Amino acid sequence: MASSSAGIVTGLTMAALVTIGVLGHQASVGAPAGLGPTTRATTSPAPGAAKAPRDGRHPDALPTMSGTGERVVYSVDDDRVWLVGPGNEVRRTFEVTPSTVDPTPGAYTVTSRSKLVTGSDGIPVEHVVRFAGAQGVAIGFSAAVDGSTARPDPDRPTGGIRETRADGDAMWKFATIGRQVVVVP
Known part of the structure; x- marks a missing residue:
């Protein structure tokens, strides 16, 4: 059970890091074309x-x-x-x-x-x-x-x-x- 739980935690941690990386990249390049201007x-x-x-x-x-x-x-x-x-x-x-x-x-x-x-x-x-x-x-x-x-x-x-x-x-x-x-x- 301990190794199974560790694998799940490691998988969730990796998924969270990937998500943060993708969101950070999107923020650095601005709004995708076609979404129009933002007010920030x-x-x-x-x-x-x-x-x-x-x-x-x-x-x-x-x-x-x-x-x-x-x-x-x-x-x-x-x-x-x-x-x-x-x-x-x-x-x-x-x-x-x-x-x-x-x-x-x-x-x-x-x-x-x-x-x-x-x-x-x-x-x-x-x-x-x-x-x-x-x-x-x-x-x-x-x-x-x-x-x-x-x-x-x-x-x-x-x-x-x-x-x-x-x-x-x-x-x-x-x-x-x-x-x-x-x-x-």
Whole structure:
């Protein structure tokens, strides 16, 4: 009986470990495609923290598992955006300055746009392309009218992912209402 009970306990322990591993993996890759956005958000790393491309890939390489079709891809770990056209062709890629609130990885769509407004950090911005919301702020891409891309105050929740003015213009032309935005780790 003792060896039979030990075998059952060992089997249950292994099953629990496998389940934890699977759930941990699912949490690390975000919501599966088709489930839509979630409302959870994470905080960006401390301003000035260097980020290196993951998995030894070239920093400009489109992340695998970023979907298909025409879309905007945003990597919160790499602080980089890809504008992807037909045939999975990268039309443009560029670095961005992250907001203090990151969107959760998943699939979103552009829900609103503004030509010229004041950002959640008080800075005048143009070419605002919004696609998510979390922690009471709208999350979207924008370019400061004065061309600055300074890191935001880490103690203030902001949703503006800042681009240069040239990159903001390209985003504005590409990311119209309804365009898919895929956020990857």
